[in-house]
Amino acid sequence: MRLLITQTALGNRRIRVADLFDAPDLIEKTGIEHVYEAEESTTSLAVKACRKIPNLQARPIKLCLMVTQPPDDFLPANAIDLANQVGLPSNIIAFDLNQGCSGFVQALCLVERLLDYYSETLLVTADRYRSKLDQADRSTNSVFSDAATATVCATDNRLGIIYEDHYTDGAKRNLLFQSASKEDNNGHLHMSGAEIWMFTRLQVVPQIQKAIQYCEENDLKIGGVYLHQASRIVVHGIKKFLPVDKSIVFENYHIHGNTVSSTIPFLLKEHPLDESGGTTVSILAGFGVGLTSSVIVYGEK
Amino acid sequence: MINESELIDLVSDALGVNKDSIRPESQSHEIPEWDSLGHLSILSLLQQKLGDRYQENQELASATSIKELLECLNK
Numbered sequence: 001m002r003l004l005i006t007q008t009a010l011g012n013r014r015i016r017v018a019d020l021f022d023a024p025d026l027i028e029k030t031g032i033e034h035v036y037e038a039e040e041s042t043t044s045l046a047v048k049a050c051r052k053i054p055n056l057q058a059r060p061i062k063l064c065l066m067v068t069q070p071p072d073d074f075l076p077a078n079a080i081d082l083a084n085q086v087g088l089p090s091n092i093i094a095f096d097l098n099q100g101c102s103g104f105v106q107a108l109c110l111v112e113r114l115l116d117y118y119s120e121t122l123l124v125t126a127d128r129y130r131s132k133l134d135q136a137d138r139s140t141n142s143v144f145s146d147a148a149t150a151t152v153c154a155t156d157n158r159l160g161i162i163y164e165d166h167y168t169d170g171a172k173r174n175l176l177f178q179s180a181s182k183e184d185n186n187g188h189l190h191m192s193g194a195e196i197w198m199f200t201r202l203q204v205v206p207q208i209q210k211a212i213q214y215c216e217e218n219d220l221k222i223g224g225v226y227l228h229q230a231s232r233i234v235v236h237g238i239k240k241f242l243p244v245d246k247s248i249v250f251e252n253y254h255i256h257g258n259t260v261s262s263t264i265p266f267l268l269k270e271h272p273l274d275e276s277g278g279t280t281v282s283i284l285a286g287f288g289v290g291l292t293s294s295v296i297v298y299g300e301k
Numbered sequence: 302m303i304n305e306s307e308l309i310d311l312v313s314d315a316l317g318v319n320k321d322s323i324r325p326e327s328q329s330h331e332i333p334e335w336d337s338l339g340h341l342s343i344l345s346l347l348q349q350k351l352g353d354r355y356q357e358n359q360e361l362a363s364a365t366s367i368k369e370l371l372e373c374l375n376k
Contacts, residue, residue, distance in 0.1 A: 023334075025317050029342055139337035194340035198362035233345055 001112040002156040006269045007052035009045050010256060011038035011130065011146035021138045030143050031232025035257040037130045038146035041072045043081050046126035046148040050086040053150055056122070057087040061152070063118035064094040065111065067103035067125045067261045069289065070132070070178060071096055082124060093118070100127070100176075101228045101288025103261035104149075105296055108284070111153050112161050119155045124148065127260035132178050134188040143231050145257030149265035159275055163214050163297035165207050172199065172291040196291065200234055204287045205241045207295045211283050212243060215297060222248065223274040224282045229253040229263035238285075261286075273298060302354050303374050308367060311350060315342040328366040340364075347374070 015035050017027055027033055038045050046066065050056060066079035073081070079094035088094070097107055104125050111121050126148035133140045175196055178189040208225075215222050222244055227235055231253055239249045250267045259266060264284055274280050281299030303311075305325055313320040316334040329335040335343075344362060348355055351374075361373045 023317075025342075026338065029338065029345075137336075139341075142338070191337065192363075193337035194344055195359065195362040197341050197344060198357060198359055201357050202359065233341060237345065237348075 001108070001115055001160045002154050002275060003268065003273055004152040004154050005053055006149060006151040006265050006272075007049050008149045008262065008266055008269055009048035009052070009147065010259075011036035011045065011128070013037040013039055017142050020141055023138065026138060026142055029231070029233050031235075031254045032143055032257045033254070035130070035141075035143065036145040036147065038128050042068055042126045042128045042146075042148070043072050043078050043085070045128065045146065046078075046082050046124050046150070047085045049126070049148040049150040050082065050122070050124065053152060056152075059152065060120045061088055061122045062092055063111075063114060063121040064088055064092060065097060065107055065121060065123050066094070067097045067099055067107050067123070069098050069100045069103070069127060069261070071098070078126075079124070083122075088122070099289070099292070100260055101230070101263070102286035102290065102292040102294045104264045105284050105286035105294040106166070106292075108153075109161060109164055109166075109294065109296065115153065115155045121153045123151045123153050125261035125265055127262065129189060129260055132187075132189040134186070137188070139193040140189060140191050143258040145259045147256065147259035147262040147266070149262045149269070151265055151268070158277060158300060160298065160301050161296045162281070162299050162301060163211060165210060165295045167203055167207065167293040169291050175199070175291060176289050196288070197234055197237060199291055199293075200230075200238055200287060201241075203291075204285065204293045204295075205238055207293055208238065208242060208283065208285050211285075211295045211297050215281060215283075220279050220281045220297070220299060222283060223280040224271055225249040226264050226267045226271075226282065226284045228286045228288060229256070229267070230258050230288065260288075302351065303371070305367070305371060308371055308374070311346055312343055312367065312370070315339070315346040323367065325367055330365070343370070
């Protein structure tokens with residue numbers, strides 16, 4: 001599997017976090033000075049990202065997979081509307097993946113297997129969390145941004161996922177949720193930031209350390225580490241425990257905020273995967289809603 | 302590992318509030334700054350200050366009072 005191109009789109013309304021909350025240390029902790037809010041639908045934001053891909057309609061796309069949570073429509077799948085709007089042919093499959101911050105990494109795991117038949121896939125991430133937030137909740141309002149990305153994935157037998165490790169724990173559902181029922185937290189998104197941070201320390205850090213150990217045992221050089229960009233306190237809290245050169249653990253939370261399933265593709269646009277193959281690999285780690293955590297190593301098969 | 306007075310000092314530092322506003326019986330819901338993000342700051346500062354003496358666990362993350370934090374830290 002190769003990722004041929006990634007394009008992105010951010011919510012058009014730029015909001016200064018300091019204008020939302022009078023707490024000077026807030027930005028110091030999150031590292032996020034501006035968040036972005038979309039004044040359009042999630043699908044519309046996704047269309048913007050897709051339309052930045054040159055000649056998308058001419059590409060032999062066979063599958064359109066949209067990672068989105070929560071979607072604009074309960075039905076039909078939002079990927080179907082998206083596929084129509086960007087001019088994909090009708091002889092394709094299009095469906096949604098209802099997953100959050102681990103969604104892109106998990107989608108790559110699925111796409112790699114699906115590429116055996118659907119030899120070129122459009123993988124889209126799109127979330128508009130800001131419309132679900134309680135305005136008074138600074139732990140969510142100060143970090144989340146609305147965004148979308150579009151990545152074309154194609155068959156390539158030389159490169160792909162050579163290691164993967166997943167964790168899914170529904171018992172921690174209450175730490176990050178938005179219920180369909182308005183009775184639950186008034187229908188707003190709820191996030192227990194401290195407990196999720198602890199989850200990243202107790203679960204995500206060991207998972208990534210295991211992946212690094214796999215690379216060491218197989219004499220693989222790690223060229224890049226792509227972590228979900230939750231916020232500075234989360235990213236730095238993980239980064240300090242990783243036995244790698246810190247300059248290859250990329251960061252962009254300070255530029256875009258937490259764009260949910262889009263954080264890693266935003267990183268990929270700025271730091272494309274090393275596809276030279278050989279012994280150089282990349283580690284991608286998405287974690288969050290579920291709670292879930294997925295870590296992969298990408299390199300030469 | 303940490304006594305009550307040290308913990309109160311640390312919590313007030315983490316939350317950016319006056320030490321006098323935190324008492325041994327204080328609970329998170331009584332202090333506006335002690336929301337989810339505030340608690341995250343407390344955990345982060347605990348890790349910085351206590352280093353190897355500090356054992357992270359999920360109970361600490363869900364503690365909602367000085368008393369609970371103290372119990373978790375001194376187990």
